[in-house]
Amino acid sequence: MENTSNDIRQINEKIHQASSFVDLLNMEINKVIVGQKYMVERLMIGLLAQGHVLLEGVPGLAKTLSIKSLSSAIDARFSRIQFTPDLLPADVVGTMIYNQQRNEFMVRKGPIFANFILADEINRAPAKVQSALLEAMQEKQVTIGDTTFKLEEPFLVLATQNPIEQEGTYTLPEAQVDRFMLKVVIGYPTKEEERHIIRQNLAPEGQAKISPVVRPEEILAARKLVRQVYMDEKIEQYILDVVFATRNPEDYKLAKLKPLIAYGGSPRASINLALASKAYAFMKRRGYVIPEDVRSVCFDVMRHRVGLTYEAEAENVTSENILSEILNAVEVP
Amino acid sequence: MKFIKNIFATVLLCCLCGGAFAQEQEQEQYQDYFKVTAKADTTRIRIGEPVKVNLTAKVMLYALKGANIKVIFPNIPDSANHIEIVERSQLDTTGTDENQKIWRQAVTFTSFDSGRWELPPMKFEVYSVTDGSYDSVFTDPIFIDVSTVAVDTTKAFKPIKPLRVVKFNWLDYWFYFLGGFLLITLIVLYFTMWRNRKKAPKPIAVVPAKPPFELALEALAKLEKEQPWQTDVKGYYTELTGVLRTYFEQQFNIPALEQTTAELMNDIKPVTILNQQRNEIYSILSLADLAKFAKLQPTPQEHEDTLRKAVAVVEWTRASAMPKTELPVNGTNQ
Numbered sequence: 001m002e003n004t005s006n007d008i009r010q011i012n013e014k015i016h017q018a019s020s021f022v023d024l025l026n027m028e029i030n031k032v033i034v035g036q037k038y039m040v041e042r043l044m045i046g047l048l049a050q051g052h053v054l055l056e057g058v059p060g061l062a063k064t065l066s067i068k069s070l071s072s073a074i075d076a077r078f079s080r081i082q083f084t085p086d087l088l089p090a091d092v093v094g095t096m097i098y099n100q101q102r103n104e105f106m107v108r109k110g111p112i113f114a115n116f117i118l119a120d121e122i123n124r125a126p127a128k129v130q131s132a133l134l135e136a137m138q139e140k141q142v143t144i145g146d147t148t149f150k151l152e153e154p155f156l157v158l159a160t161q162n163p164i165e166q167e168g169t170y171t172l173p174e175a176q177v178d179r180f181m182l183k184v185v186i187g188y189p190t191k192e193e194e195r196h197i198i199r200q201n202l203a204p205e206g207q208a209k210i211s212p213v214v215r216p217e218e219i220l221a222a223r224k225l226v227r228q229v230y231m232d233e234k235i236e237q238y239i240l241d242v243v244f245a246t247r248n249p250e251d252y253k254l255a256k257l258k259p260l261i262a263y264g265g266s267p268r269a270s271i272n273l274a275l276a277s278k279a280y281a282f283m284k285r286r287g288y289v290i291p292e293d294v295r296s297v298c299f300d301v302m303r304h305r306v307g308l309t310y311e312a313e314a315e316n317v318t319s320e321n322i323l324s325e326i327l328n329a330v331e332v333p
Numbered sequence: 334m335k336f337i338k339n340i341f342a343t344v345l346l347c348c349l350c351g352g353a354f355a356q357e358q359e360q361e362q363y364q365d366y367f368k369v370t371a372k373a374d375t376t377r378i379r380i381g382e383p384v385k386v387n388l389t390a391k392v393m394l395y396a397l398k399g400a401n402i403k404v405i406f407p408n409i410p411d412s413a414n415h416i417e418i419v420e421r422s423q424l425d426t427t428g429t430d431e432n433q434k435i436w437r438q439a440v441t442f443t444s445f446d447s448g449r450w451e452l453p454p455m456k457f458e459v460y461s462v463t464d465g466s467y468d469s470v471f472t473d474p475i476f477i478d479v480s481t482v483a484v485d486t487t488k489a490f491k492p493i494k495p496l497r498v499v500k501f502n503w504l505d506y507w508f509y510f511l512g513g514f515l516l517i518t519l520i521v522l523y524f525t526m527w528r529n530r531k532k533a534p535k536p537i538a539v540v541p542a543k544p545p546f547e548l549a550l551e552a553l554a555k556l557e558k559e560q561p562w563q564t565d566v567k568g569y570y571t572e573l574t575g576v577l578r579t580y581f582e583q584q585f586n587i588p589a590l591e592q593t594t595a596e597l598m599n600d601i602k603p604v605t606i607l608n609q610q611r612n613e614i615y616s617i618l619s620l621a622d623l624a625k626f627a628k629l630q631p632t633p634q635e636h637e638d639t640l641r642k643a644v645a646v647v648e649w650t651r652a653s654a655m656p657k658t659e660l661p662v663n664g665t666n667q
Contacts, residue, residue, distance in 0.1 A: 008628050232626045234571075288627035291593040331590050333571070333625065 008230045012287030018225050019285045024213045028073040031208040033066055034200060035193035041283070042184045042300055043070055043158065047219060048226050049279035051181020051272060052137050052157040054122075054172075054304065058164060061186050067118050067158045074219060075212030076115035076154065081133075083125035085168070089132035096145045107144050112136050115152060115216065119159040123169040133157070134176045154219045174263075174307060181272045182297070183304035222282070229278040230288040234333035236274070239294055243270045245326045246306050254329050260317050262307035269305045276301050291332045299323055366396030369457040371472035379480055383419055383441045386475065390436045390457050400463040404436055407455035407472075414453070415446040416477065444479040451476050545583035546651045552576040553644050562636040567628075569636065570621040577617065577643055581607070584650065594618040610646045617642050 022044065029040055039055070043066060046053040055063050064080060071078035081092055094110035111117070112133065119133055136142050140151050159180065161172075177183070189197065200207065241252070247264030249257035265273075276297040281289045299320060306319040367390070374385045390404050411418050419441040428435040444450055454471040461467070503510075543551075553576060562569040578589035578597070585607060587600045598615055601607040607614070617639050623629035631639070 012627070230627065232628070234625060286627075290622055290626050292595050295593055295596075328588065328591050332593050 008287055011225075011228050011230060015225055015229065015282055015287045016285050018222055019282050021214045021218055021222070022283050022285075025070075025073050028210055028213045029066070029069045032069050032200075032210060033062055034196045035189035036062055036066060036186065039063070039066055039184060039186050040070070042182055043067065043156075044283060045276050045279045045297065045300075046158075046182055047154060047156050048222055048282055049181060049272075049275040050154075050223060051275065052159070052179065054177065054180040054183040055158060055160045055186060056163050056183065057160070057186035058162065058188075061188070063158070063160050063186070064118055064120070067116050067156075069210050071116035072210040073212060074115070074154070074214050074216055076216050077113075077152075078116045078118070079111040079114035080118040080120060081111050082120045083122050083129065085124060085126065087125045087129045089129050092129060092132050093136060093142045094144045105145065107147060107149075109144070109149070110142075112142060113149070113151065115154055115156065117155075117157045119157055121162060122159040123161050123172055126170055127173070130170065130172060130176060133159075134179050138179055154216055154223075177304045178266055178268055180304065181276060182300040184300050185303070226275075226279050226282045229281050229286075231274060231278060232288070232333075235277070235289050235291065235294065238291055238330070238333050239270055239273050239277070241330045242294070242298060242302070242326060243273065245330055246302065246322070249326070252326070252329055254325060257322055257325060260309055260312035260315075260322060262309045262312075264307075265302055265305040269302060273298065273301045295327060298327060366393040367391075367457075367459050367468060367470055369455075369470045369472050371452075371455055371475060373452075373475050373477065376476060377478045377480070378444070379482060380445055380447060381443055383443050384477055386440050386442060386452065388438045388440060388455065388472070390459075392434045392459060394432055394434060397461070400461045403460045403462060404434075405458040405460065406436070406438060407457060409440065409455065415448065415450045415479075416442050416444050416452060419443050442477070444477065447479050447481045449476055449478050545580050546647050548583075549576055549580035549647045550644065553640060553647065557640055562633070566630060566636075567625055570624040570639075573639065573643060574618060574621045574625075577614075577646070580647060594622055606650050606652070610649055613642045613646055617646070 025044065026040065033040060039061075042053060045051070047070070057063065068078055068080075081087075090110065092110050093112050094108050096105040097108050098104075099106045122130060122133070136151065137155075137157050140153075140155055142149050142151060163185075188194075243265040245252040245254060245264075246261060246269075249255065249261060273294065277289045277293040280293045280297050281287070284293070286293075302323050303319045306322055308317065308319060308322075312322075369391075370387075370389045372387050372389075374387075376384075378384055388406065390406070392402060392404065406424070409418060421441075422439040425437040426435060427437070442452065452475040454474050456469055456471050458467065458469045553573075556569070556572060556576070561572065575590075578592075581587045581589040581597070581601070585601075585604050587597065587604070589597050589600075592600065594615070597618065598611065601611060601614065620629075620631060620635065620639055624631060
């Protein structure tokens with residue numbers, strides 16, 4: 001059904017009202033998180049667009065604190081799984097245990113049965129554990145024994161990777177990395193932010209407490225609204241152009257990128273780019289997507305979906321460099 | 334008669350003697366058909382010095398009567414009786430003709446023990462392939478006197494001489510210098526080529542036949558004349574912003590066609606003449622964005638206002654588009 005300008009105006013008004021919780025959420029999280037606005041914004045995009053987030057950053061950048069604060073502010077359950085080489089799939093999803101008194105097997109649910117999961121250092125666990133988690137992320141359900149359990153919504157997985165220590169790790173295969181909607185690379189806070197962090201952590205009254213300001217139902221309602229955000233066909237075309245330029249750069253006068261790209265974005269990349277753009281527009285309290293929204297989320301949606309060749313790696317070309325070239329070459333509608 | 338008898342007896346005796354002598358000579362010749370020699374170039378050496386012994390085997394072919402023969406040289410062990418073999422040459426058959434066959438081999442010996450050592454007689458064998466007959470001949474033994482270095486024991490012991498430093502000579506290392514120079518040249522060449530390869534080819538600026546502002550004004554005039562907003566509002570705003578962005582790109586080298594409104598507004602900041610019109614530009618682009626992406630239907634008055642603003646922006650910035658030669662240059666008119 002085609003949207004009319006009146007429909008869009010109505011959506012715009014609805015979104016203007018419904019997205020007010022974003023500011024509340026931000027204010028609450030900012031009580032304990034200093035800086036890292038970019039990461040928090042990306043977490044919200046993942047939350048609103050039903051996508052999971054892969055975070056890459058060195059330890060100590062408040063990754064755990066951010067997601068913990070987010071879950072506290074939403075009044076949702078949070079669990080953290082530290083991935084280690086000896087972790088088993090049952091440690092993540094749960095298992096059947098024998099009850100001697102009742103003389104029967106009982107289900108013991110794993111830590112994945114929560115609203116917000118922090119999968120810390122996901123690349124430290126072997127492939128079978130990674131795939132158990134990623135399957136649960138994709139299907140949003142878990143089977144233990146003969147019983148299948150639906151995972152409670154909202155369900156958001158935030159996985160972290162340490163970009164420095166690669167020894168003894170199990171790199172996530174491309175097919176599994178593709179399941180993350182966003183891959184966010186976070187950096188150190190500024191000097192001023194870090195000064196603030198020190199003061200906040202050493203304050204005699206301790207750290208501020210986060211109070212629930214949003215209910216999970218509001219998030220679920222917001223998710224529905226995000227999908228209603230209007231996306232013009234020109235924006236769709238722009239998204240397609242960006243994704244296709246990663247596959248066939250020569251069609252966009254970027255033949256020089258051809259030997260640097262091993263594989264381009266998948267159709268899942270297009271879907272996620274569109275969804276994340278809508279979520280970003282929602283957060284900016286708009287009922288329609290503009291090219292700025294696409295460009296704002298493009299790096300986080302695409303950076304793990306563009307495979308580099310050996311030649312690119314030898315020349316120190318990153319997927320961000322390639323995406324920058326593409327964004328500078330594809331005409332904005 | 335008696336005299337005749339004596340003559341006859343004498344002649345007969347001579348014949349008999351001659352025949353016997355000839356037979357004996359022939360027999361001698363047959364016995365000497367296979368000769369071998371072993372000659373040393375010296376028989377006195379100091380410890381470790383070489384002694385070259387030339388072994389020669391000669392077979393007279395007339396004695397063989399066409400038989401096919403093989404000569405077997407002595408099998409000398411590598412080391413025996415304080416004497417060691419240093420080198421053996423290949424068999425050499427130069428000097429062979431229709432009368433004789435000659436084989437030569439040079440064997441170099443040495444010894445590391447002082448004394449008089451005997452190189453024992455060496456056995457050469459000749460074997461007839463035709464009739465299977467076999468013969469052997471020995472060489473004479475060779476005695477080699479091996480002496481040590483003479484030491485004057487009456488004099489005191491002298492210490493080991495210190496290391497003698499060889500004077501540095503550039504010419505001794507010319508090969509390394511040449512190699513190093515070539516290597517450095519290759520590295521420099523490689524990096525020069527690599528840098529050139531990495532440099533993106535400079536885009537060739539397409540100079541339009543007309544100045545950009547003229548093209549922009551023409552396109553805007555066309556829009557005003559055709560009034561596409563009557564039928565396709567979205568198309569009109571797309572066209573309008575396209576004209577402006579192309580103008581900015583051609584006139585101010587801002588990649589406006591690949592930029593969003595926010596990016597473009599940011600990029601016009603350093604261009605003073607454009608920045609003076611930033612409010613106008615922003616209002617045009619933001620209204621166009623709403624019309625393009627949010628299905629906004631501006632009023633007919635807004636359509637015309639937007640077009641008028643676009644013309645005003647181009648007119649305002651026209652001064653920067655004038656060729657430099659037309660601009661007054663300080664000092665030239667004085």
